Amino acid sequence: MADRMAPSSAHVNEGQSVIELLHSNITSSLLFNIIQPVLMSFSSNNLLPTVDNLRKRNDIYDDVPCPACRDHEETLNHLVICTGLEQAFLTAEKETIDKIRKYLKRFKCKKSVTINELYISIFEYRDPAFPELKQRNRQELLRGLISHTIVKKLRKLTSKRIASLLSLKIIKYFHEAFRKHVWKPRCKMMNELKESLHITHQDKCKTSRTHKEDAETQRDHYRHTLTAFREQKASKYNEGLR
C-alpha cells in the first residue's frame, strides 16, 4: 500500500511547504470527480512528506514516530485520524465551511443552505449515520478528490452548475486550511521532536539510505528518548486518573 502511494523514484523533501497530493493511489478514477486544475497546481511530486515517505530516502527517520501523538507510525492514513491533530482538522474543516458559505452568497439559490447541510454534505463523516467515513473523507479531499456522493448532495442543495463550482472551491479551501491549521503545526511538532532526538540538519539532508558508522548508536539513542516520552506520557495519564 505505502509503496503504491510513494514510488521509490519520487523525490521527497521534508521541507516541502505545500500539500502534495497522492493521486497515484487512486484505485478507480471513475468513482470520483477529479479536480484536475487543483491537482496540477498542488502536485509536483504526488507525496505528502509524512515520516513514512521521508524514510524511503533517509534512514534517519527509521524510528521516528508521528510527531503529533508520538505513539503511531506517521502515514497519510494515520495523519487524518491522529488524535494529536484532531482539533486542527476540525478547525480546518470549519474554515472550509465558512468560506464555502461566503462563496455561496454570490449565487441566488432557490432555497437557503444551512450550515449543517453543508457540513454533512462536504464532510460526510459529520453525518451521525456515517462516522466511519472520517478517514476516507479527509484523505480523498487531500488528494484533490470529490466523491460522487458529495457532488450529488451538493447538486440537491444547489444546482448542477453551482455544485461543480463548489467542488473546485472545496478542494482549494480545504487545502489552504489544512496547510495553515494542520500541516504547519505538525511541522513545528516535527522540528521539536527532531531536536529532542538530536537529528541534525546534516542528517536530514542525506538523500540515500546508506548507514553511517554510528547509525546503530544513534538508533539506540532514539529508542531511549522515545521510551522516555512514552513513560512520561503514561505517568501523566496515571496522574490524571488519581
Ligand SMILES: [Zn+2]
Ligand atoms: Zn499521530
